[in-house]
Amino acid sequence: MLFADWLHLVFTSVRFNPLKSLLTALGIAIGITAVTLLTSMGEGVRSYVMDNFSQFGTRIIAVGPGKNNTSGMGSMLSSVRLLTIDDFESLKSLPYADYVVANVQGTGPVEFGERVRNTDIYGTTPSFVEAWDFPLASGRFLPKTQGGSSRAFAVLGHKVWQELFKGGNALGQFIRVGGQRFRVVGVMQPKGSMLGFDLDDMVYIPADRALTLFNREGLMEIDVVFSPATTSEQMSERVRQRLMDRHGQEDFTIVTQDEMLASLNSILSVLTLGVAALGSVSLLVGGVGIFTIMTTNIRERTPEIGLLRAIGTSRRQLLSLFLGEAILLAVLGAIGGIVIALVLLGLTTLLAPDFPVQPSPLYLTASLLLSAIIGLISGIGPAWKASSMSPIEALRDE
Numbered sequence: 001m002l003f004a005d006w007l008h009l010v011f012t013s014v015r016f017n018p019l020k021s022l023l024t025a026l027g028i029a030i031g032i033t034a035v036t037l038l039t040s041m042g043e044g045v046r047s048y049v050m051d052n053f054s055q056f057g058t059r060i061i062a063v064g065p066g067k068n069n070t071s072g073m074g075s076m077l078s079s080v081r082l083l084t085i086d087d088f089e090s091l092k093s094l095p096y097a098d099y100v101v102a103n104v105q106g107t108g109p110v111e112f113g114e115r116v117r118n119t120d121i122y123g124t125t126p127s128f129v130e131a132w133d134f135p136l137a138s139g140r141f142l143p144k145t146q147g148g149s150s151r152a153f154a155v156l157g158h159k160v161w162q163e164l165f166k167g168g169n170a171l172g173q174f175i176r177v178g179g180q181r182f183r184v185v186g187v188m189q190p191k192g193s194m195l196g197f198d199l200d201d202m203v204y205i206p207a208d209r210a211l212t213l214f215n216r217e218g219l220m221e222i223d224v225v226f227s228p229a230t231t232s233e234q235m236s237e238r239v240r241q242r243l244m245d246r247h248g249q250e251d252f253t254i255v256t257q258d259e260m261l262a263s264l265n266s267i268l269s270v271l272t273l274g275v276a277a278l279g280s281v282s283l284l285v286g287g288v289g290i291f292t293i294m295t296t297n298i299r300e301r302t303p304e305i306g307l308l309r310a311i312g313t314s315r316r317q318l319l320s321l322f323l324g325e326a327i328l329l330a331v332l333g334a335i336g337g338i339v340i341a342l343v344l345l346g347l348t349t350l351l352a353p354d355f356p357v358q359p360s361p362l363y364l365t366a367s368l369l370l371s372a373i374i375g376l377i378s379g380i381g382p383a384w385k386a387s388s389m390s391p392i393e394a395l396r397d398e
Contacts, residue, residue, distance in 0.1 A: 006317070010324040013297075014332075024293040025333030027286030028374070032337025032367050033344075035279035039363040040345055042272030044356030049268060060257035061224040061236055063091075063243070067253050081251040082218025085208055088125065090246060094238050096227040099131035103221045104210040108178035110203050112164040119160055120202035121177060123210020131225045134199075139171045139186030142206055150206030154182035158190045159200040177203055178213045232256045276363060280370065286333060287374040290326055294382035298322075305386050319387040326379025327372050334371035338364055 014021045065083045088102040104123035109116050128134065129141045141155055154177055161170055170184045182205060191199040207219065226235040236254050243252055298305070308318060345357050 006321065006324065009321055010328055013321075013325050014328055020293060021329060021332075024289055024329050025336060027289035028283065028330050028333025028371055029286075029337035029340065031280070031283035031286045032334045032371060033341045034282045035276055035367050036338055036341035036359065036364065037344065038275045038279040039272060040341070040357045040359045042268075042275045043360045043363070044358040046265070046268035046272060047358050048356035049264065059226050059228060059232070061226065061232070061239055062255045062257075062260075063222040063224070063239060064220070064253045064255070065218055065251075067251055081247055083222055083252065084218060085211075087243060087246060088207075088219065088222050090242060091222060091224060091239060094224070094235075094242060096230040096235060096238075097224055098227050099127040099225040101125055101128050101131050101223045101225075102207040102219050103223065104207050104214065104216060104219055106178075106210070106214040108213070109176075110160060110164065111176040112173065115164050117160060117163050119157075121210065121213070122202050122204050123207040123213070124204055125207050128204070131223065134191060135189045137187045137189045139184070141186055142204065143185070145206070145208075150208050152180065152182045152209060153185045153206065155186040155188060155204040156184060157188050157198075157200040157202045157204070159198065160203055161187045175203075177205060180209075180213060182209075232258050283370065283374055286330070286371075287378040290329055290375055290378040291381065293329075294322065294326055294379050295385075297325075298382050298386045301386075302389070305389050309389070315387040319383050322383030322386050323376060323379045326383065327375040330371040330375025330378070331368065334368050338367065 063083065065081060085102065088100060091097060092100045094100075102123075102125045106121050106123075107118065108121050109118050110121070111117075124142070126142050126144045129136065136155070137158065139155070142150070142153055145151075154175060156164070156170060161167075164170070164175065165173070170187055173184050175182055175184060188200070188204075193199060205213070211217070211219070224235065224239055226232075236256055240250065240254055244250055305318065308321075309315075342359065345359060348355055348357055
């Protein structure tokens with residue numbers, strides 16, 4: 001049997017009863033639609049999260065206080081030492097350190113006149129705007145300290161400025177932050193949200209002032225943005241050595257942006273695969289439908305099977321005909337499911353442009369292959385049964 005003849009017979013069998021073929025392929029189409037929608041949402045969320053975390057660049061090292069160690073009999077010992085303003089000043093002198101930013105964060109009331117807004121209060125240092133590319137709408141950011149404690153200056157996030165000053169001039173005005181008096185020296189441009197965290201709904205004050213305000217003795221984190229002239233590993237080692245010289249031991253935790261992004265990407269990729277596997281369960285229903293229809297077809301086409309065997313069709317050729325039919329039904333269903341899913345995703349993008357969806361060519365290709373495999377597995381039993389029929393017994397049913 002020539003390949004063209006085999007292909008013609010397979011397509012003719014599928015076209016012979018179009019309604020039955022459509023209903024058979026529909027089960028696979030629904031499963032593929034579910035898989036495509038779920039994986040597209042999973043990939044969209046992964047890309048959204050990765051873009052948010054990498055919007056500030058990848059040449060970042062975060063230093064946090066404390067380091068967990070395991071010692072004897074599986075017990076967990078925690079060595080905690082605070083990160084201080086002096087540690088921050090020391091890291092600023094490291095080679096290839098473009099920007100070093102100290103961070104302290106909390107929440108509290110911000111007051112202007114009779115208006116009060118409870119919001120995030122972010123204690124930081126002057127290089128914050130350069131390190132994270134946070135432009136100002138008016139005024140300036142926190143000035144550099146010329147020795148001693150910082151002056152009581154504050155910079156308002158865009159939303160805080162709108163809520164407290166109703167769009168009016170805030171520069172030079174005095175506000176109360178956590179009960180302490182600060183003078184407004186700047187207003188930030190709108191920055192939006194990152195992972196549900198509103199970057200515009202906060203007030204920026206000097207880090208040393210924030211330590212006093214929140215009654216803390218140490219910084220929450222020190223971030224180092226380093227030059228492209230060095231590597232993440234080399235810069236991490238410089239930071240580690242400098243702090244060990246100061247502390248006498250490694251009682252701090254260093255996390256590079258590369259490590260964080262790699263871990264985050266792995267976690268989100270696994271979640272996407274899990275969602276895809278969950279959606280693939282619906283493909284089993286489509287596989288059962290193919291098996292059922294193929295079994296019914298064999299009973300209805302027994303005389304045809306007998307005739308094919310009588311004119312010289314071998315068992316192997318007959319087996320390939322029925323397997324080809326099952327695979328074709330599955331692939332047609334998969335193509336239909338992908339088209340439906342892409343249409344739904346297109347409508348979602350039009351109606352909700354901020355909703356993260358991103359179809360993955362890898363998952364689309366995998367869906368087609370998986371459908372073909374399911375069609376093959378579902379058709380093996382009926383195809384084997386058809387190829388095992390005796391030509392005489394099959395023709396006797398005519």
